[in-house]
Amino acid sequence: MSDTAAPRPAYLLLEDGTRFDGAACGAPLTDVGAAPAGRSTGEVVFTTGMAGYQESVTDPSFAGQLIVFTYPHIGNYGVNGSAMESDRIHARAVIMREAVNHEDAPTAEQGWLDWLSDCGVPAITGVDTRALVRHIRDKGAMRGGLFDGDVAQADAAAAIAAEPPMAGQDLASTVTPAQVETVGAENAASGGPLIAAIDTGIKRSIVRELVARGAVVRLHPLSDGPEALLEGDPDAIFLANGPGDPGVVAHVIPTIQALLGSKPVFGICMGHQLLCRAVGLETYKLPFGHRGGNHPVKDLSTGRVEITSQNHGFAVQTPDGSGRIDGDEPVRWETDFGPAELSHLNLYDRTVEGLVLPEANAATVQYHPEAAPGPNDAGYLFDRFLERIRTGSLAGVTRQTGDAAAQAAGVAPTAGTTKPAATTENGDAA
Numbered sequence: 001m002s003d004t005a006a007p008r009p010a011y012l013l014l015e016d017g018t019r020f021d022g023a024a025c026g027a028p029l030t031d032v033g034a035a036p037a038g039r040s041t042g043e044v045v046f047t048t049g050m051a052g053y054q055e056s057v058t059d060p061s062f063a064g065q066l067i068v069f070t071y072p073h074i075g076n077y078g079v080n081g082s083a084m085e086s087d088r089i090h091a092r093a094v095i096m097r098e099a100v101n102h103e104d105a106p107t108a109e110q111g112w113l114d115w116l117s118d119c120g121v122p123a124i125t126g127v128d129t130r131a132l133v134r135h136i137r138d139k140g141a142m143r144g145g146l147f148d149g150d151v152a153q154a155d156a157a158a159a160i161a162a163e164p165p166m167a168g169q170d171l172a173s174t175v176t177p178a179q180v181e182t183v184g185a186e187n188a189a190s191g192g193p194l195i196a197a198i199d200t201g202i203k204r205s206i207v208r209e210l211v212a213r214g215a216v217v218r219l220h221p222l223s224d225g226p227e228a229l230l231e232g233d234p235d236a237i238f239l240a241n242g243p244g245d246p247g248v249v250a251h252v253i254p255t256i257q258a259l260l261g262s263k264p265v266f267g268i269c270m271g272h273q274l275l276c277r278a279v280g281l282e283t284y285k286l287p288f289g290h291r292g293g294n295h296p297v298k299d300l301s302t303g304r305v306e307i308t309s310q311n312h313g314f315a316v317q318t319p320d321g322s323g324r325i326d327g328d329e330p331v332r333w334e335t336d337f338g339p340a341e342l343s344h345l346n347l348y349d350r351t352v353e354g355l356v357l358p359e360a361n362a363a364t365v366q367y368h369p370e371a372a373p374g375p376n377d378a379g380y381l382f383d384r385f386l387e388r389i390r391t392g393s394l395a396g397v398t399r400q401t402g403d404a405a406a407q408a409a410g411v412a413p414t415a416g417t418t419k420p421a422a423t424t425e426n427g428d429a430a
């Protein structure tokens with residue numbers, strides 16, 4: 001297709017009645033009232049990533065959501081099989097300021113808009129995304145839908161009202177695999193550790209990072225219990241990212257509780273949230289979430305600031321119910337599985353970004369050390385995870401406990417790409 005194909009009017013409607021007009025691109029919009037598989041209603045969220053549009057839309061954690069890209073020009077390097085975070089697009093629709101196909105870009109295997117169209121995913125271009133994002137920032141993420149210009153607004157509003165809100169939705173169950181799959185089996189020959197993962201919608205790049213460090217990764221359906229996960233005596237348990245509300249994935253909580261303490265456990269994003277729920281902490285919905293590749297996070301043990309990749313709408317609640325941490329000092333909460341020590345803090349809004357549970361042999365981060373898309377500052381967390389498995393303890397996987405620990409983990413104390421801790425309140429490196 002060409003970038004100058006005749007535009008067809010389309011519009012984005014939010015549940016509060018706010019409307020943004022633009023031109024349809026990607027797959028044709030299905031009729032209002034179409035089967036759920038074809039619907040383009042859901043939660044409207046924005047990501048501030050400047051690149052990595054293909055990784056974002058294929059990240060299973062975006063299931064049930066319409067993605068607004070704040071970066072104003074999307075598609076400029078086409079799409080490529082190596083950028084897939086799963087086998088398909090999970091976002092329900094894509095909202096852009098300006099979209100291009102660029103099938104001739106040097107690394108492109110296909111054009112961005114042709115690919116969206118082939119995948120059956122509708123999109124809209126020409127939207128004032130700055131005004132839209134400011135609206136979402138002020139009012140919070142909300143339901144919305146993408147509609148053909150001919151659809152009456154009252155019908156569009158009815159379709160949005162029929163959409164369930166994100167809070168309360170168990171979407172992990174919709175993306176978890178039906179069967180166990182093992183990746184990196186070749187690493188077994190060289191004695192690589194076996195990591196059993198609860199696959200709530202794991203990104204391929206997480207698996208890639210673990211396999212690249214010598215692990216064999218066994219991905220389990222969400223319905224598998226402790227016995228299935230412990231089959232073959234794995235060396236560690238991994239809790240993956242995933243879509244939807246962590247507060248309603250109740251059936252996995254007893255499984256995590258049964259595993260805690262028996263094996264080192266590491267969790268990322270939804271895995272972090274589920275582990276926290278398993279030890280008795282709560283999760284809550286953020287106003288508009290954290291999505292993008294520019295979120296500053298402070299490692300409280302070193303004072304070092306990482307620029308991180310994030311994609312989440314929920315967060316772990318603090319015991320005082322504020323969701324925020326005052327001060328930069330390490331914080332410790334009592335849980336049903338021993339103390340949970342705050343290891344990482346978000347410098348934008350002071351929310352919980354990581355915890356270590358020494359007695360439960362567990363550690364978690366809310367953000368994405370695998371990046372994809374985003375900066376690689378936090379890749380060291382995978383090194384530490386593997387090293388702690390090899391040394392028989394995971395306590396402190398996300399916490400640097402001094403030079404000796406850093407050297408044992410193969411990480412130089414000052415390694416990394418970010419500057420030390422001089423930060424302003426909004427996290428900008430000073």
Ligand SMILES: NC(=O)CC[C@H](N)C(=O)O
Pocket residue numbers: 061240241242243244245246268269270271311312313314315
């Ligand atoms: N990337 C993730 O794992 C997201 C977790 C959860 N669905 C949230 O939005 O907070």
